Amino acid sequence: MVSAALASILRSGRADLNARFAAARRIHPDLEADAFSEFLRTAEDDLAQTVEKARADRLSEVTMVAYDAALELVGQKLAGPGSRLASVEEAWRRILPKAAGLVATAPGRVIPAVCNAVHQLASTPGARPAQWIEIMAELGQECADAEAFLKLGQVAAWRAGLAHFRPGAIAASDALPEARVLAALGAKSGSSWAEVRKRILANPWFDPAKAAKNSSTLRVVARAGSFRGFGGLFIEPPLVASSGEHFLVRSDQERWLLTADVFGATFHRASVKEFEAAAAERRWPAGLQMSGSRVVLDGDRVEFPELGDFSSAAANGATLALTSRLTHSILLLALK
Amino acid sequence: MGLRNTFQRVSRSPTNPHPSSAPSPFDVADLYRGPVSTQGDARDEGAPPLDEKLRQAYFWIVNSAIISPHYDVEYNEGPPQAFVLGDSRSRLTLPSGQSYSSFVLLPLLTFATRRKCLFIGGPGRGKTASAILMGVLAGYSVREVRRAMQHGHPQMTIADLLGNPLPADLVNAQRIEDIRISWRQWLGMRVKVIDEYNRIPTRTQSALLTVMGDNYAEVLNHIYECPDSAWFLTANDEQGGGTYQVIEALRDRIDIVVQALAFNPRFLADLLTRIEENIRPEEVVPRQIIFTEAEVDRMQEEIRAVTVPGEARRRLEFFASHFEFCEVAADQFEYKTKDTARLAGVEWHTLAAQDTGRDRLKDLGCQTKNGLSVRVLMTLLIYAKALAYFRGNRVVELEDVRQVLPFVLHDKLSPDIEAPFFEAPGNSVFRADRVGWLRKVLDLSCADYDRLNLERDDPVAVLAAEFRLGLDGLSENDTRGRLVKIERLITEWSKGRKLYGHLYDDLLKLKYLHQRYTNYLRWLKTQ
Numbered sequence: 094m095v096s097a098a099l100a101s102i103l104r105s106g107r108a109d110l111n112a113r114f115a116a117a118r119r120i121h122p123d124l125e126a127d128a129f130s131e132f133l134r135t136a137e138d139d140l141a142q143t144v145e146k147a148r149a150d151r152l153s154e155v156t157m158v159a160y161d162a163a164l165e166l167v168g169q170k171l172a173g174p175g176s177r178l179a180s181v182e183e184a185w186r187r188i189l190p191k192a193a194g195l196v197a198t199a200p201g202r203v204i205p206a207v208c209n210a211v212h213q214l215a216s217t218p219g220a221r222p223a224q225w226i227e228i229m230a231e232l233g234q235e236c237a238d239a240e241a242f243l244k245l246g247q248v249a250a251w252r253a254g255l256a257h258f259r260p261g262a263i264a265a266s267d268a269l270p271e272a273r274v275l276a277a278l279g280a281k282s283g284s285s286w287a288e289v290r291k292r293i294l295a296n297p298w299f300d301p302a303k304a305a306k307n308s309s310t311l312r313v314v315a316r317a318g319s320f321r322g323f324g325g326l327f328i329e330p331p332l333v334a335s336s337g338e339h340f341l342v343r344s345d346q347e348r349w350l351l352t353a354d355v356f357g358a359t360f361h362r363a364s365v366k367e368f369e370a371a372a373a374e375r376r377w378p379a380g381l382q383m384s385g386s387r388v389v390l391d392g393d394r395v396e397f398p399e400l401g402d403f404s405s406a407a408a409n410g411a412t413l414a415l416t417s418r419l420t421h422s423i424l425l426l427a428l429k
Numbered sequence: 430m431g432l433r434n435t436f437q438r439v440s441r442s443p444t445n446p447h448p449s450s451a452p453s454p455f456d457v458a459d460l461y462r463g464p465v466s467t468q469g470d471a472r473d474e475g476a477p478p479l480d481e482k483l484r485q486a487y488f489w490i491v492n493s494a495i496i497s498p499h500y501d502v503e504y505n506e507g508p509p510q511a512f513v514l515g516d517s518r519s520r521l522t523l524p525s526g527q528s529y530s531s532f533v534l535l536p537l538l539t540f541a542t543r544r545k546c547l548f549i550g551g552p553g554r555g556k557t558a559s560a561i562l563m564g565v566l567a568g569y570s571v572r573e574v575r576r577a578m579q580h581g582h583p584q585m586t587i588a589d590l591l592g593n594p595l596p597a598d599l600v601n602a603q604r605i606e607d608i609r610i611s612w613r614q615w616l617g618m619r620v621k622v623i624d625e626y627n628r629i630p631t632r633t634q635s636a637l638l639t640v641m642g643d644n645y646a647e648v649l650n651h652i653y654e655c656p657d658s659a660w661f662l663t664a665n666d667e668q669g670g671g672t673y674q675v676i677e678a679l680r681d682r683i684d685i686v687v688q689a690l691a692f693n694p695r696f697l698a699d700l701l702t703r704i705e706e707n708i709r710p711e712e713v714v715p716r717q718i719i720f721t722e723a724e725v726d727r728m729q730e731e732i733r734a735v736t737v738p739g740e741a742r743r744r745l746e747f748f749a750s751h752f753e754f755c756e757v758a759a760d761q762f763e764y765k766t767k768d769t770a771r772l773a774g775v776e777w778h779t780l781a782a783q784d785t786g787r788d789r790l791k792d793l794g795c796q797t798k799n800g801l802s803v804r805v806l807m808t809l810l811i812y813a814k815a816l817a818y819f820r821g822n823r824v825v826e827l828e829d830v831r832q833v834l835p836f837v838l839h840d841k842l843s844p845d846i847e848a849p850f851f852e853a854p855g856n857s858v859f860r861a862d863r864v865g866w867l868r869k870v871l872d873l874s875c876a877d878y879d880r881l882n883l884e885r886d887d888p889v890a891v892l893a894a895e896f897r898l899g900l901d902g903l904s905e906n907d908t909r910g911r912l913v914k915i916e917r918l919i920t921e922w923s924k925g926r927k928l929y930g931h932l933y934d935d936l937l938k939l940k941y942l943h944q945r946y947t948n949y950l951r952w953l954k955t956q
Contacts, residue, residue: 119702120438161466162465165464165465165466166464166465169464171464201467202467204465205461205463205465205466205467206460206461206467208463208464208465209460209461209462209463209464209465209467210460210461210463212463212464212465213459213460213462213463243461246460246461247457247458247460250457250460251457255460257455258455258457258460260455260457261455261456261457261458262457264457265457352455361455
């Protein structure tokens with residue numbers, strides 16, 4: 094059974110909605126009527142009920158958009174019983190009803206955006222969709238409009254591990270109220286966005302949640318990537334080269350761009366040419382020395398005897414990336 | 430979403446991804462792209478490059494409009510899987526690269542280059558539907574395209590085709606200039622569709638020829654200038670059938686011939702859906718793939734800017750040089766061509782019987798009754814560029830030439846089916862398979878090119894390159910030296926070598942160079 098409001102809309106648009114289901118089934122032959130009905134009865138009905146309370150006049154449009162989105166999600170086994178990614182439905186259930194007022198004003202933007210964003214996070218190794226859902230469920234409802242809601246989502250996605258969105262997320266942060274940005278980034282209480290922003294731009298390893306001043310201690314900040322047999326990307330232990338503020342990675346015949354900061358590390362397909370160009374142009378920070386499995390920076394010393402000799406090393410102003418023949422992970426050391 | 434939207438889905442970019450040359454910047458807005466369609470997706474994405482839009486149009490047509498499971502324009506990125514089947518050892522290949530259906534691809538390239546395409550094939554195979562789609566892609570409504578379509582029939586007059594003088598003017602006018610003409614609307618359209626053109630009477634075909642060839646129409650001394658347009662013609666039987674024989678000049682104006690292949694009954698379910706849902710693809714063309722006039726103009730410019738590298742051009746030159754030469758057609762060297770014999774009305778079999786002891790199996794020129802015209806070569810280059818552009822490249826590959834060549838030459842290079850080549854084991858199939866034959870001839874030509882090592886050792890190319898540097902400042906001694914080089918080369922070639930088409934063209938080129946140097950030397954002596 095569904096709520097009376099949703100039932101009424103489904104009844105009034107019955108022929109059209111049935112036709113939409115038939116059309117969706119042609120694109121996604123695995124779309125099961127039972128699974129779709131279940132999603133309608135639960136997730137979509139929850140949303141309909143909260144929208145009815147917030148903006149009853151917009152319920153019809155919200156329902157239609159939600160219906161189409163649900164068809165696509167259930168058809169691709171991204172929601173409903175037997176879905177491949179639990180986090181998509183979780184985001185729907187936890188974020189959308191709470192932000193019902195915003196959903197009502199722009200359902201065509203907000204509903205797909207939430208589903209697509211969490212799908213992207215769930216599909217990116219190392220990203221944390223649960224953290225994104227948590228932030229959006231808590232802060233999303235406070236946004237003044239859909240535009241602000243979507244910007245908040247971008248900032249939250251960066252914090253949840255999508256390091257490659259760092260510049261865009263910083264720009265999005267500038268357009269949001271300070272308190273909301275700081276909350277989204279988990280900044281220590283009493284911080285100001287201007288100060289946090291300055292330090293974030295100066296050092297990708299600065300963590301707004303910690304009060305630590307710039308540390309000169311050479312330290313391990315991340316281990317990125319893993320063996321394909323364990324769900325990672327690499328067939329064989331990788332090699333690295335520096336590419337501006339990022340790194341390029343080679344493993345067997347494949348090349349990747351690695352972006353990394355305090356919130357996460359992500360890999361993106363790159364070409365052989367890009368890797369070769371980066372490998373040929375090696376830059377090395379002054380004062381950084383390596384010997385065997387030891388790294389020394391201005392007197393600070395770190396040793397990794399378990400890794401044996403490094404097979405490759407690359408550095409930019411803030412990060413040192415190291416690889417070894419004994420591991421499929423890339424060791425990232427902060428230099429700031 | 431809805432049913433119409435299902436048919437209006439356009440393939441997501443990039444439709445033919447290439448390895449990027451530089452790391453692409455990350456856009457935080459991409460966070461919201463994913464499995465769920467966003468309202469206004471098309472608005473958010475900026476206008477794609479025109480080659481991408483063309484590919485999107487192609488994929489929409491093959492996925493949603495024309496049920497066309499034939500992938501006969503094959504590209505490979507690495508060795509393809511190949512299988513031999515049946516008693517006749519038919520070969521089926523599974524291409525390893527993005528391959529295309531000629532029936533959709535070539536009309537689309539015709540649309541992009543504003544050339545002339547003829548659809549051939551039995552009735553009910555989608556020829557007219559495909560032509561209508563091209564009109565819709567140009568921004569016309571289905572109704573406009575249908576109304577503007579000219580249907581050939583045995584009673585079709587010039588007035589039916591072009592327009593009528595106004596009856597009142599016919600009565601009242603004192604001078605012919607005063608008679609106003611009511612021109613037919615289709616003349617002003619940028620996509621012109623002539624259905625069953627081989628049913629048009631001969632006299633009306635001549636009027637059509639003027640419009641097709643010279644882009645204007647004439648009635649009672651009044652002229653209507655037509656815009657540049659893409660032409661799509663259909664014929665049920667191109668090989669001389671139809672109500673009227675198509676005049677040769679009209680056939681010659683057609684740039685490319687595409688065959689509508691048979692429907693595969695395995696796709697009957699798709700037809701059933703069309704019937705049940707009452708969907709006509711031409712009525713649901715997504716607006717993202719509709720081209721404005723300015724876009725087609727720009728696309729033409731971009732296609733023209735695609736470069737043809739020297740290597741591909743040389744192989745094409747070598748291929749084209751096989752066919753025109755006919756040693757027994759004339760005494761004077763320049764007239765030793767099949768065209769000389771044709772103009773003189775000499776019977777083809779008489780010429781073939783007089784042949785001079787060349788290896789008629791090896792000589793590719795023996796397979797045809799004619800050579801290639803300048804118009805055909807230009808068309809071939811344009812379509813090769815268009816295909817490279819469609820694939821997202823800015824340089825033509827030999828494979829692009831190889832893929833378009835059979836469709837451009839389909840009606841232009843006449844096979845001599847009595848030639849020894851067609852008698853050879855396994856070759857009799859090429860008497861009916863024009864596309865396969867033409868591709869085979871190009872492959873044989875390229876093999877010959879490799880055998881002669883012309884890529885590395887091409888003395889005529891060296892001499893031509895030397896000449897292209899210019900004559901300014903060339904001394905008398907150097908000029909004489911070059912003349913001697915040319916004469917020595919001809920002397921060397923004359924020692925016991927049989928004369929083939931490519932050698933004939935090389936010799937004519939050497940004669941040209943020799944003449945230019947001779948004239949220059951003569952001028953130099955007067956200074």
